[in-house]
Amino acid sequence: MSQASFLHRQALHLRPDPARVIVRPFKPATEPRDLNPTDKTRANHIVERLLALDPKVAASLLADVLENFQGRHRNLVETFELRADEMEDALAAHDVFSETQRQLLGAYFLNEYSFEASALFNPSIVAHPDQSGAPEGGLRFILSLRAVGEGHVSSLTFRTGTIAADGSLAVDPPTRLASSPRISHRIPGPLGDEVGVTFEEDMDISERVIFPVTEYQSQGIEDARFVQFSDGGRTTYYATYTAYTGRAIRSELLETNDFRSFRMTPLQGNAARNKGMALFPRRIDGKYAMIARQDNENLYLIYSNDLYRWDGGRAILKPQFPWEFVQIGNCGSPIELDEGWLLLTHGVGPLRKYSIGAALLDRNDPAKVLARSVDPLLHPEPSEREGYVPNVVYTCGAMRHNDQIILPYAVSDSYSNFATIEIAALMRAMS
Structure with a gap:
């Protein structure tokens, strides 16, 4: 199985650094x-x-x-x-x-x-809220990463970087120091606390580490899927993530405008009891929309009038090709193109090998699947097969820049890298 010719791996390996401690x-x-x-x-x-x-x-x-x-x-x-x-x-x-x-x-x-001693993986990427100093024709971005340390406790950390007009990438080196935020508020709720956390204003974003702060997060904040959400001219950054107690999971929502102050809220409803929820970047017909996997096998489309409660859903994507026969899931929030919503997916095949594919959904009715990738866009190369969990490539969110998709991805649950995808060639390859 060959890699898609329109996908280009970079050499921007982000590896865990045990010297970074909180x-x-x-x-x-x-x-x-x-x-x-x-x-x-x-x-x-x-x-x-x-x-x-x-x-x-x-x-x-x-x-x-x-x-x-x-x-x-x-x-x-x-x-x-x-x-x-x-x-x-x-x-x-x-x-x-x-x-x-x-x-x-x-x-x-x-x-x-040492919060990232074991792994630095499952990234997602969004445009930086502050574009001052961005290269001409390019932009600045924020990358979120899942960091894992002693005891397999997961936290959320960040990097910044730039994308040039031609799509070339650069990642800023992280600061030597790392710090946890102060808790700004804690409000009891029916499913647990809503918690606000705030970092010092002069902290570089790479210094900021969101470590578990509630009982339900005690073993980890996992796989944040960030999205830049637009609503009535207002931009908010949301991330759905998995809170893990060591025994049970649930989906929660993180909200920020500046990546300095964050609010974390448990999601309610029967669709929020599983992993892998990803929010569309805008409302559809006045409603919030999510892609989620409620049965550990298929992908569902869910609508809600309330950003914090999610029930029901309709299965729109099921395993179809050999590389995804075990299960499929989303790889971050859908990306809006002229042709439709581009949804990156992961598929699990023989020997639990994870690959990344794509589907194209109708812009007005995302329940309509217009096209799918028959073969994966990205699968583990021989040099990417070894790690904490072998034979895995995975992402929690990509973004569009001009005529390319910028795809950060994790390698075998150990470290992260980037790839770029030519949109026009991807559209031609899907059926």
């Missing part, structure tokens, strides 16, 4: 918020040992910690203080703490986490 709460034995002040838990024992230190020894220890870790994180003293604030329940049974003791306490109840 700090996360360290929670020995019992969650601090669950501690009874009279209980003698590991947390209490740590606090007692710290309080027994001579003040000069404590000051020297704090200085050593700061010297050792200061260049690896921003605002480290403030981070220690905030962690100490979160430990108030564990501190209630003890005497008043000095500033040095509180900062040391925060340090003892934090740990570094």
Whole structure:
């Protein structure tokens, strides 16, 4: 099976970097918020040992910690203080703490986490909301990536880059530092909390890491499918993603205007209980529309009057060709062309080999399938077959630029690369 002649692989390999770390709460034995002040838990024992230190020894220890870790994180003293604030329940049974003791306490109840040590994959791409400095005839983009670290916990990270007028690509190097956001609000809901998070304004976007912040996300924020959504002249960036507890999954929605402040909301309805939902970039006949896979096999078209509730749906694409006999799924939000909605798909074939194909849907009635790719556009080359999950190429979203599709894709659940597709040749190849 040969690769489509109109698809061109790039050499922009984005590989995981274990040197990029964030700090996360360290929670020995019992969650601090669950501690009874009279209980003698590991947390209490740590606090007692710290309080027994001579003040000069404590000051020297704090200085050593700061010297050792200061260049690896921003605002480290403030981070220690905030962690100490979160430990108030564990501190209630003890005497008043000095500033040095509180900062040391925060340090003892934090740990570094190498959030992309294992994998950097399943990308999606959208135009940057700030196009200042874009090349003439080109544009700036934001790439989202799923990062995986110790314990197979998934988080969301970003890169920026440019596309030149001729379609050539460049990715900006990431910053050395990485940081989690502060929680700006938390609103209880019927399916769990709506949570807002905000990053510092002076952070480079590659420094921003959205780590799980709710119980339902505790094991991961997986496979964000970003889309630039237009509605009445207003542009909003949405991403559907999978929240994973380690036992159960559900679809949630992330919303932002600037990639600095984000809102995460659980989706409701029977269609939101599965993976792989992808939002159309505009309303269709006044309704929101999604492509989703509700039965682990076929692709469905779903409409909703409410962006946050999704029920029902109609199967519009089923496995048809050998490379997709096991199942098909979407590879991101549909892309609007003059010819119709271009929907990139993934298909699973023998030995669970993942390939990327395409379908063309009617612009006015996306339930009508106008054409499909008989053969995959992209499948694992010999050099791309090895990884955490072998024999997989996968994407969570591409974008159009002039007469090309810019396709970031993951390689065997390990790292990411790019390809470009000539739109006119793709249209001719579909039947």
